[in-house]
Amino acid sequence: MSALELARKKISFDVNKLSHFIWEGEERFKRFMAFQKLCSSDPLLRNNPKDIGIGRAETYELYAKKMKKLLEVADLRDIKEFATLIYPEALVSSLNYEMFMPTILNLGTDEQVKLFYEPASRWEILGCYSQTELAHGSDINRIETTATYDKQTKSFIIHTPSLKATKWWGSDMGITATHVVTQAQLYIDGKRCGVQNFVVQIRDVKTHQTLPGILVGDIGAKFGYNAKDNGYLRFDNVRIPKVNMLSKYVNVSDDGQFTKTGDDKVWHATMQLMRQHFLDSVWKCLGIGLTIVIRYSLQRKQFKDALGQEIPIFDYQLQQHKLIPLIAEMYGCMLGSKRVFAMAQDNVARIKQKNDFSKMMEVHVVLSASKAYYTWNCFFALEKVRQCAGGHGYSYYSGIPPLITEMSPCVVAEGDNTVLSLSVGKVLLMYLNKAMQSGKAPNTTCDYLEDIFNYLTELKQPLISKECTRDLNKVLAALRYNVAFNVANAGQKLQTLMGDKGLTFKEATDKHLGILLQEIAHTQSNYWTFRTFVEEINALTDPNIKAVLSQLCLLYGLNKILEQQGQLFEYGVLSGPQFVWIRETRDELISNLKDNALGLVESIGYDDNSVRSAIGDSQGNPYEKLYHWAKDLNPLNEPEFHEQVFKTIKTIRTASPHAKL
Numbered sequence: 010m011s012a013l014e015l016a017r018k019k020i021s022f023d024v025n026k027l028s029h030f031i032w033e034g035e036e037r038f039k040r041f042m043a044f045q046k047l048c049s050s051d052p053l054l055r056n057n058p059k060d061i062g063i064g065r066a067e068t069y070e071l072y073a074k075k076m077k078k079l080l081e082v083a084d085l086r087d088i089k090e091f092a093t094l095i096y097p098e099a100l101v102s103s104l105n106y107e108m109f110m111p112t113i114l115n116l117g118t119d120e121q122v123k124l125f126y127e128p129a130s131r132w133e134i135l136g137c138y139s140q141t142e143l144a145h146g147s148d149i150n151r152i153e154t155t156a157t158y159d160k161q162t163k164s165f166i167i168h169t170p171s172l173k174a175t176k177w178w179g180s181d182m183g184i185t186a187t188h189v190v191t192q193a194q195l196y197i198d199g200k201r202c203g204v205q206n207f208v209v210q211i212r213d214v215k216t217h218q219t220l221p222g223i224l225v226g227d228i229g230a231k232f233g234y235n236a237k238d239n240g241y242l243r244f245d246n247v248r249i250p251k252v253n254m255l256s257k258y259v260n261v262s263d264d265g266q267f268t269k270t271g272d273d274k275v276w277h278a279t280m281q282l283m284r285q286h287f288l289d290s291v292w293k294c295l296g297i298g299l300t301i302v303i304r305y306s307l308q309r310k311q312f313k314d315a316l317g318q319e320i321p322i323f324d325y326q327l328q329q330h331k332l333i334p335l336i337a338e339m340y341g342c343m344l345g346s347k348r349v350f351a352m353a354q355d356n357v358a359r360i361k362q363k364n365d366f367s368k369m370m371e372v373h374v375v376l377s378a379s380k381a382y383y384t385w386n387c388f389f390a391l392e393k394v395r396q397c398a399g400g401h402g403y404s405y406y407s408g409i410p411p412l413i414t415e416m417s418p419c420v421v422a423e424g425d426n427t428v429l430s431l432s433v434g435k436v437l438l439m440y441l442n443k444a445m446q447s448g449k450a451p452n453t454t455c456d457y458l459e460d461i462f463n464y465l466t467e468l469k470q471p472l473i474s475k476e477c478t479r480d481l482n483k484v485l486a487a488l489r490y491n492v493a494f495n496v497a498n499a500g501q502k503l504q505t506l507m508g509d510k511g512l513t514f515k516e517a518t519d520k521h522l523g524i525l526l527q528e529i530a531h532t533q534s535n536y537w538t539f540r541t542f543v544e545e546i547n548a549l550t551d552p553n554i555k556a557v558l559s560q561l562c563l564l565y566g567l568n569k570i571l572e573q574q575g576q577l578f579e580y581g582v583l584s585g586p587q588f589v590w591i592r593e594t595r596d597e598l599i600s601n602l603k604d605n606a607l608g609l610v611e612s613i614g615y616d617d618n619s620v621r622s623a624i625g626d627s628q629g630n631p632y633e634k635l636y637h638w639a640k641d642l643n644p645l646n647e648p649e650f651h652e653q654v655f656k657t658i659k660t661i662r663t664a665s666p667h668a669k670l
Contacts, residue, residue: 109136301625434526
């Protein structure tokens with residue numbers, strides 16, 4: 010019996026039942042497995058080790074062909090949900106359904122949905138989304154592209170007034186898209202009316218030639234996502250019809266009257282949905298990495314025990330302490346992501362059905378904090394995963410390096426993480442001010458603000474014994490204290506800066522409170538995610554799954570306390586002996602979870618084609634597979650290549666060095 014087979018026999022829960030929980034039902038899990046089978050059984054759709062290391066042009070062409078094939082044989086719903094998990098690169102034209110179509114649907118009128126959404130849904134036009142400019146990304150209000158309304162022709166003139174205003178980074182824009190949703194400063198009679206969304210055709214749908222007034226191209230190779238033609242785009246007084254300004258919540262009349270309904274930032278709801286897409290993909294990406302490294306660690310043996318038997322590296326305490334907390338991190342991100350998605354969907358539904366923007370800010374806080382810290386945590390976790398696989402983890406054939414490059418854009422795309430965390434901190438300070446005045450928390454996301462007066466006047470330590478460190482509610486209370494004290498501390502410093510020094514809110518937060526604002530966002534994310542983790546566990550009915558996920562949840566919470574132990578010590582929430590208890594309980598949890606580690610990662614259900622690893626597939630035999638991939642599937646080992654480069658090698662050998670050693 011192989012090492013993996015032995016490990017699977019030790020799992021204490023039903024892996025299939027946990028899979029159904031992860032995928033929110035048996036039906037969705039079956040769809041995922043069927044989609045994987047479809048991809049792995051097709052010569053074009055399956056991942057081929059021979060494609061590792063091919064150039065950008067070849068990669069683009071390959072993933073364009075994969076997309077065409079998928080559109081022919083798979084349901085679009087399955088492509089949208091599962092394709093990003095299967096491949097190490099993004100599919101060509103995916104922005105059509107990821108950003109272009111949702112933006113039209115959420116911000117467009119019924120007429121605009123017919124004009125743009127419906128042909129895009131039939132792939133008659135290919136859309137993308139381009140907001141960022143060379144000089145402005147996060148500060149959307151300062152973008153420089155202009156849209157000037159011409160009353161006589163009832164049209165808008167889109168123009169790029171400077172090099173800095175060049176649109177940059179738009180995915181699928183460089184060579185693929187025919188249409189783009191772009192943002193520009195609207196001007197009517199010389200008056201600026203704010204940033205609005207416009208649909209601009211940039212290529213002919215029949216010839217694919219660039220249209221007059223459009224300068225567009227690819228921006229070049231990147232750290233990752235090299236199948237994507239991220240592009241630059243400039244407009245030279247490009248005239249578009251009036252109907253091309255998305256007008257569900259804003260409108261320009263024929264005579265140039267600008268009106269709006271609802272929130273000024275309603276189009277951020279679309280951005281929120283894209284950020285949620287990142288949340289959903291990062292934990293799944295980390296799940297692939299953990300599947301690889303846990304399997305490999307169970308098979309890789311180094312050094313002998315007292316009986317002369319080689320020891321699997323997963324039996325070493327340090328390897329367990331490196332990896333098992335990352336499984337807890339993955340599950341925390343997973344459950345938090347599902348909750349965020351439900352909140353974001355509810356927010357969009359409220360806006361579309363009732364013109365109700367009441368949840369907009371709460372969703373912004375939760376989604377922005379989660380996007381920042383989930384993507385950061387998973388990105389850094391994948392680097393730990395690579396190191397835990399030793400030298401073989403450095404090989405692309407391990408499957409781990411492509412995951413890191415795949416994850417890398419997520420920390421800056423669709424909202425830079427630092428900017429998002431600062432924004433969350435500022436909103437929480439505003440919430441603190443409201444809570445101090447009303448005695449109530451503005452929403453359940455920051456429920457701790459209801460008790461802010463009690464926290465500041467009467468501290469009750471939540472972990473008064475080692476037994477308390479095994480209590481999910483007690484650990485939750487400690488994290489609740491932590492975020493409350495962080496917000497209160499920043500609020501007091503803000504009051505001093507604004508009251509004693511006469512600074513404005515913006516001056517105080519921009520120049521003096523940046524570090525504290527980020528700490529607020531961090532502790533808010535930890536508290537909210539752990540609270541969500543606890544709530545999800547409480548709803549479980551299967552006793553075996555509930556037992557193991559309760560241990561994993563507790564490990565997540567204790568690790569978050571240890572990450573921020575300095576703050577908790579400073580605020581008097583925890584003392585030295587309590588940290589000793591926390592570490593002891595953490596060590597016990599890691600030891601108890603060891604035999605379930607494989608089941609916790611394999612429950613996600615990745616097949617070998619999705620894992621795309623020579624050292625981490627489900628059957629084992631990492632050395633045989635690694636050798637096979639290197640020897641038989643590596644283009645540099647093909648005889649034709651050797652013949653091709655022999656002449657060059659010969660010239661090196663016959664060269665006369667300018668300088669002798």
